[in-house]
Amino acid sequence: MMSGVTVPPVVDEATKRSGVVWVRFDDGPERIAWHLWHDDSLWLVCGGQEQELPGAQTATTAVVTVRSKASQNDRVAVWSAAVTRVVPGSGQWEAVVPLLHDKRLNPPDGEQQPARWARESAVLRLQPLP
Numbered sequence: 001m002m003s004g005v006t007v008p009p010v011v012d013e014a015t016k017r018s019g020v021v022w023v024r025f026d027d028g029p030e031r032i033a034w035h036l037w038h039d040d041s042l043w044l045v046c047g048g049q050e051q052e053l054p055g056a057q058t059a060t061t062a063v064v065t066v067r068s069k070a071s072q073n074d075r076v077a078v079w080s081a082a083v084t085r086v087v088p089g090s091g092q093w094e095a096v097v098p099l100l101h102d103k104r105l106n107p108p109d110g111e112q113q114p115a116r117w118a119r120e121s122a123v124l125r126l127q128p129l130p
Contacts (some may be wrong), residue, residue: 005130009041013078015042022071023126025083028055028108029063030072036100041127042081048120049108057122059083064126081126088118098124 014071016037023044031053035044044065046047046053056062062081068074088093097114099110107113117123 001079007128008077008079011066011077011128012037012040012077013064015064020064022067023053024063024065025053025055025059028059030063034103034105036096036103038096038099041125043086043123043125044099045104045117045121045123047115047122050117050121053117056083056124057085058097061129062126068102080127080129083128084125086123086125088123092125093118093123096125 013086015035018033018037018110020032021042022030023033024041031051033046033053035042037043044053044058045057060083062083064077064079064081065075066077068076086096097117101107101114104113110118
């Protein structure tokens with residue numbers, strides 16, 4: 001539970017189990033994105049050498065679509081989120097970036113990846129809205 005908002009079980013389970021989601025930031029296009037589900041929020045990295053997600057770095061809201069792992073066509077959950085950027089060096093950064101780093105497959109710069117994210121990418125937190 002976060003900030004008095006209870007995340008619906010279908011959102012929690014579907015997003016936690018999914019390796020990718022489709023995200024649309026503000027009024028931008030829907031794009032596929034790898035992510036981490038942690039602390040009742042979806043966390044992702046974009047920009048620089050990471051996934052390109054138009055509008056993500058300036059967005060205040062997003063719509064997240066979680067699809068069936070079996071078919072990738074069937075929607076399991078669709079939810080709205082508030083978007084916040086995680087500040088490098090903050091408590092949130094220190095808590096979540098190691099988890100994102102561990103989840104990122106084949107980082108081009110290995111253990112230097114978190115430092116590169118701080119320089120050229122954005123780490124975003126998408127919190128489900130009521």
